[in-house]
Amino acid sequence: MQKIKRMFLFSTNFKHLFILLLHQPFINIYENNFTFRLFNFFNLNAFSQSNFQKGYYINFNGDSTTAFIKNEDWKRNPKTIEVKNSLESTSSEKLTTKQVQAFGFINGDLYHTFAVDVDMSPTSLNQIRTDAAPSIIRDTVMLRTLVKGEVNLYVLTDKESKTHFYIGKGAEEPKELLNQKVKRSTETGVAFHTLEIYKGLLSVYLGGCGDLQAKIQKTPFQQNAIKDLVSTYNACIAPATENFSAKKEKVFLKVGVVAGYSFYTYKFSDATSFEGVSGADFTGNSATAGVALNLVLPRNHGRWTIANEIMWKPYTASSSYEKKESANKYESATTEFKLTYLGINNMIRYSMGTGVMRPFLSVGVANNLLISDNSTQHKETYFYGQSKTHDGAPLESMRKHEQALLIGLGISTDKYAAEARYERGNGFSSYSYLKSNKTAFSLQWHIFYANPAPMKQEGSPVLQETLLVS
Known part of the structure; x- marks a missing residue:
């Protein structure tokens, strides 16, 4: 019965769309009247469902709170999170990096708040200045956890959509894995170079595990490649310590x-x-x-x-x-x-x-x-x-x-x-x-004929709850 109801709603809404377009052709798409009616048709209240999912957050006193957190499946890391006590609650509260040490979702993403150095140097070739020094700022951010174990790996996507990776052990401040594009003066003009500094830092953190050092030199600056490298190291040195690994993201x-x-x-x-x-x-x-x-x-x-x-x-x-x-x-x-x-x-x-x-x-x-x-x-x-x-x-x-x-x-x-x-x-x-x-x-x-599988993380809810309070 529920399936029939959904199909009826689907057909009815598309019928309304068809009627809307007949009364206002696409060729007038920029006219105010069309824009107003288009906004009304795509009122998300009619199509969205609650994004609040069960999770946990920890304050800086170490207190863990079970809550429902609005999951935006962020591409760019959040600066705040919205939480409420129950799904039925009509009120919610926004928490910032000053209030949240860590948070996560059952079978979902984990985030930890750190004050870190962030390399804001441009990556677009037309924005790179000749012989410019790296642009490093200090910021407090919510890093998304990719691997948690003997060595931890995090990712940050900033407001400019630049991706940063961070590596660390335990509760220490993570260090950024740098992959800098630079423009240098030469005798014949200028030349662009890529400084793969991240390989040196990976060698420091991932030492003492067979032929892993040789693999580091061949590892591209890509999320799945670096994540596999860190997981391989954890499995080699202390396999019991890795208790969280984010699912690989694929198109x-x-x-x-x-x-x-x-x-x-x-x-x-x-x-x-x-x-x-x-x-x-x-x-x-x-x-x-x-x-x-x-x-x-x-x-x-x-x-x-x-x-x-x-x-x-x-x-x-x-x-x-x-x-x-x-x-x-x-x-x-x-x-x-x-x-x-x-x-x-x-x-x-x-x-x-x-x-x-x-x-x-x-x-x-x-x-x-x-x-x-x-x-x-x-x-x-x-x-x-x-x-x-x-x-x-x-x-x-x-x-x-x-x-x-x-x-x-x-x-x-x-x-x-x-x-x-x-x-x-x-x-x-x-x-x-x-x-x-x-x-x-x-x-x-x-x-x-093929539908995306839900983006879920590996591991059990019990493990994730332990991670958040550890």
């Missing part, structure tokens, strides 16, 4: 099929040498289908997705033209464009909320490759009793590659998604003096 491939129906219009600029085509609007509608290969990025509750599609896109659009100068002199043409494209769609998708049904917004581009052209044009001219007809192609030359902007709005569950999508492309005219453009509106249904 998840979500495979599915797509089916939909499109309504489209081709428009052409005025060009006197293209009677029957120039200045006309060609409209049509047809079914479309394809496969989806979506890459769900880790953290942020899977909100960010790189959505890729390979689509079969047939277009059949027709129009009629008539020019009558007198009863004895006139001409007419009936034109039908019958085209088939292989569309490669690439989009960035952002999903809102954390409930069973999640609204999403997609923005991207389409590269449509013309694979079939069966277009026809029938012309008839009448001149003082003489009638002539001609059948042929409307255009002698066709653009083989169409580029288009994609904007989509929809609702998704783990296995299904419904989407309304707008596409605007540069059409198929290859003539500089005959401009063409295409606008299409489609309704699509997605069915996925």
Whole structure:
């Protein structure tokens, strides 16, 4: 019964989205009225569920408190956490780094608060100054634990989305593993170098374990690689001490099929040498289908997705033209464009909320490759009793590659998604003096066969509770 209810709500909400879009086309997406109604439709109260999960936090007196903590699955490390005593409670409290020594979730992330040195040196090559000294600041941060054992490993993603790794033992202040990009003056100009300082610090902390030193020199500055190295050391030196290891974060491939129906219009600029085509609007509608290969990025509750599609896109659009100068002199043409494209769609998708049904917004581009052209044009001219007809192609030359902007709005569950999508492309005219453009509106249904597994950590709830109070 609950499943039927969810499917009914899913269909009803998508119906409301469809009605909204019919009353306000995508082409007016920047108008205030559309933005207001779009905001109302995507009111997250209707789609989100509570992010408060059972966990623990410790103050600086060492007191441990069981609480429900709002889990944002942070990509950037938090500065505060929001807690409440029970899920039913209507009030919550925000705690800062001055109040929380550590916190964590049952079968979830663990965080510890430390005052550390943070290397804020830029990583973008165009921001690095020649012979500049490292930019180090002192900050109190909540570090996310990757490994807890004989040697501990932590990660920090700062407000600039730069990733920092920290290593330490016990309750000592962790030290940052530095991987600095520098710009140095040379006799012939300037050169960029990467200083892999982190390898030296890893050698200090991970010494005395067989051939691990040789592996350190080959270890890239990547989370999973460094995490594996520290776990290998703990297993080698003191296997019983490692009682927490964060699950490896991976991009998840979500495979599915797509089916939909499109309504489209081709428009052409005025060009006197293209009677029957120039200045006309060609409209049509047809079914479309394809496969989806979506890459769900880790953290942020899977909100960010790189959505890729390979689509079969047939277009059949027709129009009629008539020019009558007198009863004895006139001409007419009936034109039908019958085209088939292989569309490669690439989009960035952002999903809102954390409930069973999640609204999403997609923005991207389409590269449509013309694979079939069966277009026809029938012309008839009448001149003082003489009638002539001609059948042929409307255009002698066709653009083989169409580029288009994609904007989509929809609702998704783990296995299904419904989407309304707008596409605007540069059409198929290859003539500089005959401009063409295409606008299409489609309704699509997605069915996925692979779904992301919950991001859970390794270890038992009992162990995690012990970790927090240790």
